[in-house]
Amino acid sequence: MGQAILTAVVVDDEAALTLEELARACAVEPEWVVQHVRTGILLDDAPEHSGGWRFTSADLVRARRLCQIERTFEANDDVAALVVDLSEEIRRLRGKLNAAGVK
Amino acid sequence: MEYKDYYQTLGVAKTASEEEIKKAYRKLVRKYHPDVSKEADAQKKTQEINEAYGVLGDAEKRAAYDELGRGQQYRAGQEFRPPPDWGRGFGGNGGFGGDDAMGSDFFADLFANLGGGRRRQQAPRRGEDSHASITIDLADSYHGATRGISLMVAERDAQDRIVTRERTLSVNIPKGVTAGQQLRLSGQGQPGAAGPGDLYLEIQFRPDARYRVDGRDVYETVPVTPWEMALGGEIEVGTPSGKVTVTVPAGSQSGRKLRLRGRGIPGKEAGDLYLLLEVVLPPAHTDKQRELYQTMAREMAFNPRAGG
Numbered sequence: 100m101g102q103a104i105l106t107a108v109v110v111d112d113e114a115a116l117t118l119e120e121l122a123r124a125c126a127v128e129p130e131w132v133v134q135h136v137r138t139g140i141l142l143d144d145a146p147e148h149s150g151g152w153r154f155t156s157a158d159l160v161r162a163r164r165l166c167q168i169e170r171t172f173e174a175n176d177d178v179a180a181l182v183v184d185l186s187e188e189i190r191r192l193r194g195k196l197n198a199a200g201v202k
Numbered sequence: 203m204e205y206k207d208y209y210q211t212l213g214v215a216k217t218a219s220e221e222e223i224k225k226a227y228r229k230l231v232r233k234y235h236p237d238v239s240k241e242a243d244a245q246k247k248t249q250e251i252n253e254a255y256g257v258l259g260d261a262e263k264r265a266a267y268d269e270l271g272r273g274q275q276y277r278a279g280q281e282f283r284p285p286p287d288w289g290r291g292f293g294g295n296g297g298f299g300g301d302d303a304m305g306s307d308f309f310a311d312l313f314a315n316l317g318g319g320r321r322r323q324q325a326p327r328r329g330e331d332s333h334a335s336i337t338i339d340l341a342d343s344y345h346g347a348t349r350g351i352s353l354m355v356a357e358r359d360a361q362d363r364i365v366t367r368e369r370t371l372s373v374n375i376p377k378g379v380t381a382g383q384q385l386r387l388s389g390q391g392q393p394g395a396a397g398p399g400d401l402y403l404e405i406q407f408r409p410d411a412r413y414r415v416d417g418r419d420v421y422e423t424v425p426v427t428p429w430e431m432a433l434g435g436e437i438e439v440g441t442p443s444g445k446v447t448v449t450v451p452a453g454s455q456s457g458r459k460l461r462l463r464g465r466g467i468p469g470k471e472a473g474d475l476y477l478l479l480e481v482v483l484p485p486a487h488t489d490k491q492r493e494l495y496q497t498m499a500r501e502m503a504f505n506p507r508a509g510g
Contacts, residue, residue, distance in 0.1 A: 102371075105390060106374055107375070107386065107403065109385060110383070110385070123330075156383040156384040171228060172231075185237075189237045189238075198421045200414065200478070
């Protein structure tokens with residue numbers, strides 16, 4: 100094909116996103132992210148990072164789900180967080196079932 | 203292209219109010235949410251519902267869509283061609299509503315005409331980030347790989363109309379990626395006056411009957427003979443990182459888990475590979491085979507239900 104191979108980086112560790120990058124990836128204002136970190140909905144148990152907040156792949160997925168629930172249902176952020184928490188728990192348990200070979 | 207009846211998708215009347223449309227949309231989003239839905243086509247349905255609401259939930263787009271249906275009664279699936287001046291006078295918002303779903307061809311063609319009135323003077327903006335997923339084999343994560351991906355992208359042509367085209371990218375898959383992780387491709391998102399946005403790809407593993415993955419840990423069921431289980435010994439097992447020889451401890455039972463540390467998905471903290479031993483009985487078709495089982499029955503005098 101002669102096509103250039105694009106270099107992809109995994110959004111984790113050194114390549115974790117900054118506040119502005121996360122906001123852009125979610126198509127929200129940076130204030131949205133700040134508010135969700137301040138209320139503990141995002142980065143709740145993340146270690147303090149010397150260079151400011153850093154967001155991993157899991158944070159990005161979570162933030163996008165939160166946005167979607169808030170927009171679709173005009174839900175307040177706590178309700179959206181509860182929905183996303185439950186959804187993450189379902190996915191975690193399904194992963195365990197799958198690993199155990201339970202259909 | 204085929205006409206899509208967005209009212210039918212959302213199950214509302216053409217006269218439905220904004221509130222009714224929103225209500226119907228939310229109900230369907232809940233019904234087909236991938237975390238709760240038992241429907242086989244939940245993902246596809248969700249996409250269709252979002253596409254329909256992307257149009258009917260926006261007064262301007264809905265008006266344009268209604269105009270299209272007026273005069274001629276199109277039915278869903280019917281061949282349809284928009285009139286040449288269709289969409290004139292409407293100002294699009296310069297982009298598609300959904301992020302992942304660029305919408306169907308119908309959606310793209312429908313709104314290809316909605317671009318003329320958009321121009322508003324504002325500071326040049328960076329293009330939006332895009333999101334999609336890429337499905338890879340587990341082996342790709344063990345070794346790293348280069349994989350192609352096709353994306354439908356929307357962009358503006360010389361006449362400032364939105365057109366869609368298929369774009370194929372070749373992407374390097376870094377070694378050690380896990381399901382759900384996001385790959386970021388700088389500058390591969392949507393174009394913009396102040397530079398393109400980024401593209402994010404979510405990693406998904408292609409289902410493989412041999413392996414099950416949980417985070418970085420990999421589970422594999424290994425068929426074993428009764429004598430290998432009872433007497434123990436070395437067996438050769440195919441794993442995602444190649445063939446390995448493992449020792450089955452004597453007296454193993456079905457369900458026994460052997461852990462091969464660090465042979466899961468590689469990484470700073472590599473996952474483990476779990477081999478689940480599962481005894482498979484040889485058939486008792488021939489006289490000789492049956493005789494062997496009968497000898498066992500006689501000689502071993504074993505009752506697994508004794509004391510139960």
